[in-house]
Amino acid sequence: MIGITQERQVMKHPATVRRVALSFLLAFLLMLLPWSGPWLLLRPDFMALLLVYWTVREPMLMGGWIAFGLGIFADVADSSTLGIHALGYSIIYFLAMYSRTRALSFHASKQMLHILPILFVSQLVTALAALALKFPPPGWLWWFQSPFTALFWMILPALLEHQPARDDHHRVS
Secondary structure (H helix, E strand, O other): OOOOOOOOOOOOOOOOHHHHHHHHHHHHHHHOOOOOOHHHHHOOOHHHHHHHHHHHHOOOOOOHHHHHHHHHHHHHHHOOOOOHHHHHHHHHHHHHHHHHHHHHOOOHHHHHHHHHHHHHHHHHHHHHHHHHOOOOOOOHHHHHHHHHHHHHHHOHHHHHOOOOOOOHHHOOO
16 A cells, blocks of 8 residues: 555564573573474574574674574584584674664564575575584585574564553552
8 A cells, every 4th residue: 555654663662681581591492302304404593583683673682792602502402513503693693783773674574584694694604614624515405494594583573572561550650
């Protein structure tokens, strides 16, 4: 329709440190699920997705050291070479901070198109680092992990920005 603009997605209340920490804990637990077969290769990187999300939405709560630390946790959880995810997550943090104002100016479906290259660059650097360490190249199915992760961007605001109804009638002025 002409004349109707889409409303920008803006959190009505800033996120608390507790909410951010609990969301990362849930993502870490999802990472620990026993994924197997092709689903292991297609498993969304929930930690990376939340890192992008909270870096874009609440940059004052995130930092490069937090991204690096989350990467170390991801390395331990995946039993991968220590530092591979940390490198990827640090790149995600930098690129998310670089493109945050641009991404916030779009609706979630268009934001997803800005998030996908961030996830893909991180995945590419991770693959190159693994190749430099003489690991075998990943299979073709592994490259679908970034688009599959980016699809979850559409439901993430609905899950994380849900604010419980506040009863302002009982508030004392």
